[in-house]
Amino acid sequence: MKVSERLKKDAQDIWDDIINHPFILELYRGTLPEEKFRNYILQDYNYLIGSIRNFSILASKAEKVETMREILKIAWLEATGEFEGYIDFINQMGISPKKAKQTQLSMEGISYVNFLLSTSSLKSIQEGITAVLPCYWTYYEIANFHRDKIDVNENKFYRQWASYYLHNDYKEVVQKLRDLTDNICKGFPYERLKEIFITSSRYELMFWESVY
Amino acid sequence: MKVSERLKKDAQDIWDDIINHPFILELYRGTLPEEKFRNYILQDYNYLIGSIRNFSILASKAEKVETMREILKIAWLEATGEFEGYIDFINQMGISPKKAKQTQLSMEGISYVNFLLSTSSLKSIQEGITAVLPCYWTYYEIANFHRDKIDVNENKFYRQWASYYLHNDYKEVVQKLRDLTDNICKGFPYERLKEIFITSSRYELMFWESVY
Amino acid sequence: MKVSERLKKDAQDIWDDIINHPFILELYRGTLPEEKFRNYILQDYNYLIGSIRNFSILASKAEKVETMREILKIAWLEATGEFEGYIDFINQMGISPKKAKQTQLSMEGISYVNFLLSTSSLKSIQEGITAVLPCYWTYYEIANFHRDKIDVNENKFYRQWASYYLHNDYKEVVQKLRDLTDNICKGFPYERLKEIFITSSRYELMFWESVY
Amino acid sequence: MKVSERLKKDAQDIWDDIINHPFILELYRGTLPEEKFRNYILQDYNYLIGSIRNFSILASKAEKVETMREILKIAWLEATGEFEGYIDFINQMGISPKKAKQTQLSMEGISYVNFLLSTSSLKSIQEGITAVLPCYWTYYEIANFHRDKIDVNENKFYRQWASYYLHNDYKEVVQKLRDLTDNICKGFPYERLKEIFITSSRYELMFWESVY
Numbered sequence: 001m002k003v004s005e006r007l008k009k010d011a012q013d014i015w016d017d018i019i020n021h022p023f024i025l026e027l028y029r030g031t032l033p034e035e036k037f038r039n040y041i042l043q044d045y046n047y048l049i050g051s052i053r054n055f056s057i058l059a060s061k062a063e064k065v066e067t068m069r070e071i072l073k074i075a076w077l078e079a080t081g082e083f084e085g086y087i088d089f090i091n092q093m094g095i096s097p098k099k100a101k102q103t104q105l106s107m108e109g110i111s112y113v114n115f116l117l118s119t120s121s122l123k124s125i126q127e128g129i130t131a132v133l134p135c136y137w138t139y140y141e142i143a144n145f146h147r148d149k150i151d152v153n154e155n156k157f158y159r160q161w162a163s164y165y166l167h168n169d170y171k172e173v174v175q176k177l178r179d180l181t182d183n184i185c186k187g188f189p190y191e192r193l194k195e196i197f198i199t200s201s202r203y204e205l206m207f208w209e210s211v212y
Numbered sequence: 213m214k215v216s217e218r219l220k221k222d223a224q225d226i227w228d229d230i231i232n233h234p235f236i237l238e239l240y241r242g243t244l245p246e247e248k249f250r251n252y253i254l255q256d257y258n259y260l261i262g263s264i265r266n267f268s269i270l271a272s273k274a275e276k277v278e279t280m281r282e283i284l285k286i287a288w289l290e291a292t293g294e295f296e297g298y299i300d301f302i303n304q305m306g307i308s309p310k311k312a313k314q315t316q317l318s319m320e321g322i323s324y325v326n327f328l329l330s331t332s333s334l335k336s337i338q339e340g341i342t343a344v345l346p347c348y349w350t351y352y353e354i355a356n357f358h359r360d361k362i363d364v365n366e367n368k369f370y371r372q373w374a375s376y377y378l379h380n381d382y383k384e385v386v387q388k389l390r391d392l393t394d395n396i397c398k399g400f401p402y403e404r405l406k407e408i409f410i411t412s413s414r415y416e417l418m419f420w421e422s423v424y
Numbered sequence: 425m426k427v428s429e430r431l432k433k434d435a436q437d438i439w440d441d442i443i444n445h446p447f448i449l450e451l452y453r454g455t456l457p458e459e460k461f462r463n464y465i466l467q468d469y470n471y472l473i474g475s476i477r478n479f480s481i482l483a484s485k486a487e488k489v490e491t492m493r494e495i496l497k498i499a500w501l502e503a504t505g506e507f508e509g510y511i512d513f514i515n516q517m518g519i520s521p522k523k524a525k526q527t528q529l530s531m532e533g534i535s536y537v538n539f540l541l542s543t544s545s546l547k548s549i550q551e552g553i554t555a556v557l558p559c560y561w562t563y564y565e566i567a568n569f570h571r572d573k574i575d576v577n578e579n580k581f582y583r584q585w586a587s588y589y590l591h592n593d594y595k596e597v598v599q600k601l602r603d604l605t606d607n608i609c610k611g612f613p614y615e616r617l618k619e620i621f622i623t624s625s626r627y628e629l630m631f632w633e634s635v636y
Numbered sequence: 637m638k639v640s641e642r643l644k645k646d647a648q649d650i651w652d653d654i655i656n657h658p659f660i661l662e663l664y665r666g667t668l669p670e671e672k673f674r675n676y677i678l679q680d681y682n683y684l685i686g687s688i689r690n691f692s693i694l695a696s697k698a699e700k701v702e703t704m705r706e707i708l709k710i711a712w713l714e715a716t717g718e719f720e721g722y723i724d725f726i727n728q729m730g731i732s733p734k735k736a737k738q739t740q741l742s743m744e745g746i747s748y749v750n751f752l753l754s755t756s757s758l759k760s761i762q763e764g765i766t767a768v769l770p771c772y773w774t775y776y777e778i779a780n781f782h783r784d785k786i787d788v789n790e791n792k793f794y795r796q797w798a799s800y801y802l803h804n805d806y807k808e809v810v811q812k813l814r815d816l817t818d819n820i821c822k823g824f825p826y827e828r829l830k831e832i833f834i835t836s837s838r839y840e841l842m843f844w845e846s847v848y
Binding site: 261264265266268269271272274277280281284285287288291292295 | 685688689690692693695696698701704705708709711712715716719
């Protein structure tokens with residue numbers, strides 16, 4: 001079994017709780033109060049900024065130039081397409097850019113981002129990449145699991161948001177991250193990766209909990 | 213007003229909640245179930261390891277050699293006296309060193325430690341020192357506020373634990389950290405320090421909450 | 425006077441030595457033995473890899489998201505256009521990609537790159553940006569000073585190489601780096617920036633010396 | 637063969653050049669002009685400051701708490717005994733502390749220190765420890781190889797300096813660093829360690845060359 005598959009299997013309980021979290025269920029059913037969604041979007045926008053910062057550190061830790069360029073590409077995609085897409089989406093929802101900027105991360109968000117940043121800064125690149133995997137991957141799993149509900153969702157913002165994570169572009173990034181993990185983590189002590197992966201998965205769950 | 217005093221004043225609400233936290237009150241009254249105390253000690257022991265790591269990073273970020281040596285001294289005191297004191301204390305309580313080592317930090321503990329580590333790694337030394345101040349300082353404030361209760365506390369472990377934070381040695385480390393903050397933070401944008409100090413204070417409160 | 429101008433003025437002696445270095449003079453006159461140029465190209469290709477790594481670290485240290493995105497853009501341009509342009513150029517010169525990859529940096533190259541990396545990792549972003557400025561900026565100054573010699577240069581590789589640093593794209597990156605320096609270094613202790621800028625300028629000179 | 641022995645063997649040529657460097661030979665014979673020695677001492681004093689900083693980073697990168705404490709001990713010994721010994725020695729030689737402080741590292745010294753700092757910051761702890769080994773170890777080898785010349789050396793400062801590296805305390809630190817390397821580098825790709833070890837050994841040689 002590939003490292004990434006084994007990690008997912010070991011975190012399956014937490015991932016099930018994420019995929020079936022009431023915030024997710026209500027969002028996909030279209031019954032989530034929009035106020036909660038707005039708060040989530042503002043939190044996630046600020047998380048994204050931390051994530052770009054984190055991929056920059058990860059790029060600098062790559063041993064091979066090819067790996068460095070691959071990770072830098074993800075950082076760059078986040079800093080352009082994803083970041084600007086977020087700004088657009090926030091605009092469409094009628095939230096001012098100023099408000100988005102002034103929003104502070106919740107303690108859960110701060111905790112998650114700083115876990116990523118310190119793992120990337122102080123530990124190996126194998127552990128750093130493993131830490132970012134649950135975020136990207138669970139979003140794809142969520143979107144895929146609930147895909148039938150998207151078209152019948154009456155809230156256009158929810159439809160738009162949910163569609164993003166089914167695009168081929170997004171799927172490719174997730175696959176690239178998995179491949180990267182599988183490539184560079186071969187032979188790396190599995191228990192250390194597992195601890196990181198479980199912790200990140202818990203932060204994902206905590207993040208959903210915090211915006212509900 | 214000195215920077216450290218201003219920071220304390222701005223976090224006073226959170227500090228009041230810490231000083232009067234039920235865990236603290238029951239501990240000083242001697243009514244805290246010992247099981248909770250044991251759990252706290254094991255968590256705090258693992259937090260200490262993260263804190264030594266953090267002071268090592270901070271030492272490396274000091275601009276002046278005098279500051280580097282001062283911070284390294286704190287790291288060294290933590291890694292020897294405080295660390296070995298903890299091992300002794302854990303032994304006296306009948307907890308095996310193996311159990312202490314195998315204990316994993318709670319999500320709250322992980323979050324707090326990684327906030328310290330990433331602040332020290334990625335931000336300025338001014339912000340890094342500000343982040344560690346609430347931990348040391350609130351312990352002194354707690355001990356000082358509840359000092360009358362120590363002698364009448366019927367639990368000898370609680371008496372021993374509480375006395376530690378009233379020793380002159382401990383008081384001096386707190387004073388040294390405050391002086392260091394006041395010296396190096398002169399002229400540094402206050403709002404950035406305040407955000408860090410408030411966040412660390414919140415983590416202190418969360419930590420007490422998590423062991424209660 | 426802007427910070428960047430003041431820095432350049434304080435390093436003018438070293439910059440004059442760079443602009444009039446025999447390697448540069450012979451290259452622009454077309455009299456440089458091609459063997460020396462090939463060695464330079466292989467060294468510079470490996471320096472570039474270190475530089476991409478360095479900009480990744482710098483991006484992660486930016487306080488504001490706008491600054492982070494600007495620096496990431498430079499890292500990304502280096503990792504794509506500049507890097508691939510180098511691979512092409514090396515191919516055209518008949519050097520195999522394998523050879524380029526196996527080339528090790530000289531002690532001067534290692535020293536320069538590690539000075540950049542440790543400045544970015546351990547010091548402020550102001551000092552980190554100041555450290556990369558001489559490399560970009562002197563290349564523009566060299567190209568501009570010797571521009572008349574390019575068209576009459578009989579070596580097509582030398583013409584191609586020299587033209588690169590006169591493109592508007594290149595000029596814009598230099599200007600962006602200068603603007604960035606001027607913006608974020610306002611109010612930062614000048615002497616610390618000067619020391620970094622002089623050291624980097626000396627490394628530039630040493631680098632030319634090492635390939636001559 | 638232990639990793640440390642294999643590394644030493646692979647760098648033997650460079651180490652021979654260090655042990656027989658004219659600066660060393662003249663110093664042990666007592667014929668080195670004192671002016672050169674003074675310059676060396678001031679350079680080495682500033683190198684020491686960089687080395688303390690480097691051991692602080694290394695401590696923070698240790699996976700196990702025992703390793704962290706061992707490395708922190710070396711940092712602390714350098715920051716107290718060795719540092720204060722240097723201040724004393726400089727005083728005895730009639731150099732003012734102010735002059736010592738104002739002395740700037742040569743480009744060779746800057747290069748060496750920044751190689752250590754960036755290796756510790758960005759690479760693995762195995763590579764970081766390997767990078768510091770040649771400095772400590774060659775000083776012991778030099779002292780041991782030339783030990784017969786110490787008693788007959790007519791310059792008391794040279795006698796005092798040379799004796800330091802024959803003390804049991806010093807020998808123990810060297811042994812501890814070797815043991816640490818042998819312990820944590822087991823199974824680590826040898827070629828990466830070798831490259832680091834050779835580079836550090838070259839810096840040692842360059843450092844002696846720069847003060848001669």
